[in-house]
Every structure is written in C-alpha cells, then in structure tokens.
Amino acid sequence: MSPRKSVQKELTREMIMDAARDLFVSKGYQHVSMRQIAKELGYSHGSIYYHFKNKAELFYALVEKHFELLDQKLHDVLKQKLDQKEKLKQILVGYIQFGLNHQSHYEIMFLIKDEEVRNFINQGGNRSYENFAQSVSLLSGKELKVQEIWLLFLSLHGFVTHYCRIVNSYEEVRGLAEAHADFLLKSIH
Amino acid sequence: MSPRKSVQKELTREMIMDAARDLFVSKGYQHVSMRQIAKELGYSHGSIYYHFKNKAELFYALVEKHFELLDQKLHDVLKQKLDQKEKLKQILVGYIQFGLNHQSHYEIMFLIKDEEVRNFINQGGNRSYENFAQSVSLLSGKELKVQEIWLLFLSLHGFVTHYCRIVNSYEEVRGLAEAHADFLLKSIH
DNA sequence: TCAATTAATTGACCATCGTTCAATTAAATT
DNA sequence: AATTTAATTGAACGATGGTCAATTAATTGA
Numbered sequence: 001m002s003p004r005k006s007v008q009k010e011l012t013r014e015m016i017m018d019a020a021r022d023l024f025v026s027k028g029y030q031h032v033s034m035r036q037i038a039k040e041l042g043y044s045h046g047s048i049y050y051h052f053k054n055k056a057e058l059f060y061a062l063v064e065k066h067f068e069l070l071d072q073k074l075h076d077v078l079k080q081k082l083d084q085k086e087k088l089k090q091i092l093v094g095y096i097q098f099g100l101n102h103q104s105h106y107e108i109m110f111l112i113k114d115e116e117v118r119n120f121i122n123q124g125g126n127r128s129y130e131n132f133a134q135s136v137s138l139l140s141g142k143e144l145k146v147q148e149i150w151l152l153f154l155s156l157h158g159f160v161t162h163y164c165r166i167v168n169s170y171e172e173v174r175g176l177a178e179a180h181a182d183f184l185l186k187s188i189h
Numbered sequence: 190m191s192p193r194k195s196v197q198k199e200l201t202r203e204m205i206m207d208a209a210r211d212l213f214v215s216k217g218y219q220h221v222s223m224r225q226i227a228k229e230l231g232y233s234h235g236s237i238y239y240h241f242k243n244k245a246e247l248f249y250a251l252v253e254k255h256f257e258l259l260d261q262k263l264h265d266v267l268k269q270k271l272d273q274k275e276k277l278k279q280i281l282v283g284y285i286q287f288g289l290n291h292q293s294h295y296e297i298m299f300l301i302k303d304e305e306v307r308n309f310i311n312q313g314g315n316r317s318y319e320n321f322a323q324s325v326s327l328l329s330g331k332e333l334k335v336q337e338i339w340l341l342f343l344s345l346h347g348f349v350t351h352y353c354r355i356v357n358s359y360e361e362v363r364g365l366a367e368a369h370a371d372f373l374l375k376s377i378h
Numbered sequence: 379t380c381a382a383t384t385a386a387t388t389g390a391c392c393a394t395c396g397t398t399c400a401a402t403t404a405a406a407t408t
Numbered sequence: 409a410a411t412t413t414a415a416t417t418g419a420a421c422g423a424t425g426g427t428c429a430a431t432t433a434a435t436t437g438a
Contacts, residue, residue, distance in 0.1 A: 003387040004433040010386070033424060044388050046427085051386095055425065110351075147365070151348075151372045158347020159340075162299075176336070183340045187375040192416040193404040199415070222395060233417050235398085240415095244396065 011043055013051050013061070021062055025104045028165070029059060059108055066105040067128050070098050074131055088139040092156060092181035095132070099160030100170040100177075106160060129153065140188055148188060155184050200232055202240050202250070210251055214293045217354070218248060248297055255294040256313035259287050263320055277328040281345060281370035284321070288349030289359040289366075295349060318342065329377055337377060344373050 019040045023032040034055055038045040052058040077090045099106040109125060133149045159180050167173055208229045212221040223244055227234040241247040266279045288295040298314060322338045348369050356362055 002433085003389095003431045004385070005387070006433075034426085035424080045425090046389070047387050049426070147368060148372060151365075151369050154347040154351055154369065155344035155373070156347065157351060158343040158345065161350050162343050162346060176340075179336060180340050180343070183337060183376050184344070187372050191404080192402045193414070194416070195404070223397085224395080234396090235418065236416050238397070 011041065011047055011051065015041060016048055016051055016058065017062055020058055024059065024062065025102075028104050029108060063105050063108045066102055067109065067125070069102075070095075070128050071131055073098055074135060078135060084139045084141060088136065089178075089181050089185060091132070091135055091139070092152075092184060093177055095156050096160055096173075096177040096180065097170040100163055100167060100173070103164045106164060110157060110161075142188075144188060152184055152188065156180070200230065200236055200240065204230060205237055205240055205247065206251055209247055213248065213251065214291075217293050218297060252294050252297050253313055255291055256298065256317050258291075259284075259317050260320055262287055263324060267324060273328045273330060277325065278367075278370050278374060280321070280324055280328070281341075281373060282366055284345050285349055285362075285366040285369065286359040289352055289356060289362070292353045295353060299346060299350075331377075333377060341373055341377065345369070 016037065020032070020037050023037060023040065033045075034048055035045040037058075038048055048058065052061065073094055074091065077087060077094055080087065080090070082090065132153065133146070136149050136152065137144055159177065163173055170177065205226065209221070209226050212226060212229065222234075223237055224234040226247075227237055237247065241250065262283055263280065266276060266283055269276065269279070271279065321342065322335070325338050325341065326333055348366065352362055359366065
C-alpha cells in the first residue's frame, strides 16, 4: 500500500528472481508479464523496474545462473570414473538432458531471437560452449576439427530444440536421446 | 474512408497475404502487427479479421504455401541427373537452404511454440517430413531405421535453427552447410 | 535530536498489441 | 425500388512493457 515499506519487507533481486523463475519455467518467457510477477510478490509492477532494467534483463539474470549449472554438469561428468568413450557419450546425453529439464531457460540461452534479449546473452553462452568443445576434443581420442565439434553441437541443439515444450522432461525421451548421441558419435569415429 | 468500397477495390485474401508476407519475412512474426499490415494496404485493421480469423491463421495461410514449396524443392532434387549419393547430399543441403532462405516461415513451421499457432500446424509439417524421410530412405542404399532418419532430420533442424536470424541468407553459410551434410552422412554410411 | 538527503515503492499514465462488434455503406438479390 | 447481404470502419476492451512524479521510510550529518 505504501511507498518504501519497512526494511524487513523490502523487495530484493533474489525475491523477484525466485518468483519469476517459477512463472517463466511453467509458462515460458512470452507468457509471463511483469504484472503477474509483481502480483505473485504482492508488490506493484513498477517496483520490479527499480531492481531490473526490464523484462529481458530479469530473465537473463536467471539464465546466467543456469549457464553455471550447465558448466557444473559438464564438470561432474568429466570427473566420473568412466572410460573416455563413455564420458564422451555422457557429455552429449547430459547436454540434451540439461536442455530438456530447463526448457524455458534453454529457450533464452539458445533460441530467443528478440533483439532485446539477444544483447544480454553471448558471454555466458560462449563460455559454456568453449567448455563443451574442449571436453569433446579431449575425449574424442583423435584430432577433431573445430568445425566438426561445432556441427556436433548444432545436431544436439536440434534435438533439444525440437523436444523443448513438446515433452515435459528428459525422461520422456531418454532412449531416443541416447540413440541420438550414438548416432552422432558415429560421425567422429 | 467508407465501409464497403467499390468492388474493384475490395480487399482479398491474396492482397493481405502479399502484404503480410513481406512484413513477416523482414520483421518476424512477433514484430508485425495487424495494424501494420492493414496500414500497408490502406485499410483498417478490422478488415483483416473479415478475411482471416486471427493473426495466427493469416500466418499459417502463408506457411501452407511454403510447405508446398519445400515439397517442390525435394521433388526437383529427386529428378536431377545425379547418382544417389549426390542426390542424398543435395536433399540435406537443400533442406538447410530452404530453411535459411525462408526464415520467418521456417520459424512458424518448426519453431513456434505458441499454443494458438501450434493448432494450425502439423498436417503440412508431417506430410513434408514424410516426403523427406521416404526420399532419404530410398537414396541411402541401405536399410535405415526410421529412427535414424528422424535423428538425421533433427540434426539438420539444429543447423537451421541456429543460423535462422543470425544470418541473412543461405549463401553466408553455404560451405558450413555442406560440411554439415557430409558430417551427418558419415553416420549412415 | 532533528532536518536534509537518499532509497524504495506506488499507481496513474503512455503507446502498443490482438481482437470484437455495432454501425455504416456498397453490391447483389428479389 | 425495396430488401437483403457482404465488406469495411473505427471505437472500445483488456491486456502488455515501460516511465515517472509523488510519496514515504530509512539513513545520514550537524
């Protein structure tokens, strides 16, 4: 009701991000409004603009955290006790798994074309891709052209893109995802 | 200015589609408004709703035609004088070419997640895919699992998806597209 | 301690969107 | 010529993302 609430009740970036995450994940970027997020929090929509420049920046703040998660996932696979061939497959499958279990964020990371959102991306995306590429290169056992790794990535990307929003979780396409990984690995062996 | 203009100046579905096509292709589905289309035509925005139920249906009317174009393209490749291996590659490359030279429509055909638009699709998309799959199967020379063809398609799809809107035409990535086709063909040979 | 300053929140406001629909007028039908 | 039908208009609706003066709490300094 009143401007400037007592300090215990002050809105924080974290509070906004928590509310926004749920909505974005369940409804997708386009179908969540700033007013909905504010309502969820019990604040006016204007207040969000005090903490985030606009909707795209708010979403990107969430996405950044998810890039870290993707990096973490890769790291986890690498330190598993598996032979190289197995690890390599795990990386590919793990990438698909990540994409399908964080659909709304994957959309923003790699799918959204909006100029606005576009401007925020790229740093995180490139870093994540570099990690991916280097790991594949190391584990493949043979000299791979950078181009080949890129094409491999695009092929994984196609799988995720297609099943994003068609499917509700990775589990629904686990078998096909593994087949896709095998299919692609044939190209580099 | 007046309702019900003289019959020579009557608005037609074709007129609307022509104006809309240009706008959609240059700006993308999301960034074209019904008012813009109407303005382009010199009519009020309401008039479009007399000819099309809504924006999604208008767009889908355009997309249907592009599916026919895609089918035509496939047909053209098939009747070329090439050995099977060459034809197969041409199909893959041709698919990418089509996607990148009709970006805004490709988006709707295979990328858009909006419920509204979703409902209109599928018939055309499935038929086109069936054509693609059957051709690949015929030309591959060996018994391919349906699953393999599907994964091949998803891999092509990833390429198109990524370069859609990053690039302005197929020409800019011709070399890479051909490399992608070669890369994928290694998986089924 | 209390005035001045700063920080956080509000909600009216703007321009835009897709869509609906009563009113209007030209064309077609009787 | 009267009536019916078909096509077009533009005001209106309920949304959207975003801005900003006004307001009030917290903080700072004298």
